[in-house]
Amino acid sequence: METLESRTFDEPDEIRSMEKTTIELVGLAGGQIQRTTFEPGWRWTRAVRPIAGTDLCEVDHLAYVVSGGLHADHEDGSAGDVTAGDVFRLAPGHDAWVVGDEPVVLIEFQGIAERTRG
Numbered sequence: 001m002e003t004l005e006s007r008t009f010d011e012p013d014e015i016r017s018m019e020k021t022t023i024e025l026v027g028l029a030g031g032q033i034q035r036t037t038f039e040p041g042w043r044w045t046r047a048v049r050p051i052a053g054t055d056l057c058e059v060d061h062l063a064y065v066v067s068g069g070l071h072a073d074h075e076d077g078s079a080g081d082v083t084a085g086d087v088f089r090l091a092p093g094h095d096a097w098v099v100g101d102e103p104v105v106l107i108e109f110q111g112i113a114e115r116t117r118g
Contacts, residue, residue: 009035019047031110036063038070038104043097061090061108068104072096 005028012024012035020039025032044057052058056075069083075093082088090096098104 005029007033018051021047034106034108034110035066036104036106036108038068038098038106040098040101040103042104043095045095056093056095058092060092061088062110063088063090063106063108066105066107068102069099070096070104070106071099 007026007028009024009026012026014025016023016025020042022037024035026034048057049055065082065084065086065088067084069081071079071081072090072094073079073096074091081099
């Protein structure tokens with residue numbers, strides 16, 4: 001068992017690109033950590049809905065905002081904003097978009113929390 005695992009986004013395992021979006025993924029601790037950059041003007045319903053094939057984003061997000069601002073509307077009518085320095089969870093069933101003229105950079109954790117709870 002390794003006592004220290006270390007990765008860098010300078011050498012991601014995978015890079016995904018779509019409209020106004022860059023996602024860099026690294027594997028760590030049995031899950032993935034991703035750095036996502038959304039350019040100004042990005043909105044989930046325009047950029048991702050055609051690919052996902054769902055009306056709203058059905059992913060459960062756990063992330064840290066490095067820079068920029070993001071707004072989310074949830075299907076239950078709730079809404080909110082996150083900005084640089086915020087750590088957040090966004091439940092499935094939402095639309096989100098960049099607020100302002102600065103790119104949004106997120107560090108998102110996938111699969112790691114579930115593994116540590118087990």
